Amino acid sequence: MIVPCPACKARFQYDDSRFGAARTKRFKCPKCSHVFEVVNPGIAALPPDATLSRPYAAPEPQPESEPTPPAPVVAARTTAKRDRDAMLIAAGLQTPGMPPGLRFSLAFLTGPQASMVQVLERPQAIIGREEGDVVTRDPETSRRHAMVEIHKDGTVWISDLQSTNGTLVNGERIAGPSQLLSQQEFTCGNSTFMLLVRSTDEYPLH
Secondary structure, three states, X not given: XXXXXXXXXXXXXXXXXXXOOOXXXXXXXXXXXXXXXXEOOOOOOOOOOOOOOOXXXXXXXXXOOOOOOOOOOHHHHHHHHHHHHHHHHHOOOOOOOOOOOEEXXXXXXXXXXXXXXXXXXXXXXXXXXXXXXXXXXXXXXXXXXXXXXXXOOOOEEEEEOOOXXXXXXXXXXXXXXXXXXXXXXXXXXXXXXXXXXXXXXXXXXX
């Protein structure tokens, strides 16, 4: 049976078999603490002059279960973003594992490959003299000279790979990972590069 509180109108579920032979039971509303009496639905109602002198035994009615709240809107936004990323990857405008919405390139400023621009296609790119992802053709550059790492948050870091002549950022030789900003320069051997970060909005889908 449903037990309504006459004070706050809260409604609670209660097993009427727990009345037993009692004609009434006293309830204490767990929401507002109001005490009231309910007539056993299996027995005729008490006459108007019935007293409330029975011993108090407060039952423990269970509140009706609340409806399940709707799913947060953020889930829909996450799905839409994931679908957009999948479209960019399918169109060749984004590489799996790369930060969404950004394109990264290295411009050769000095050295044998000066005036060339190379797009970074993967989260990690090795710069080397004759092998790697970015080839310098520079005899002053080690075979595996440095590594550029593109993190998922869009930040770019460069690390020296124990090269002979070292990797310079802002004119200083780095000893550990060093963050690069867009249009910042760094040097490997006699080759100087500039990092370029652009939005893929420059390459809209059609």
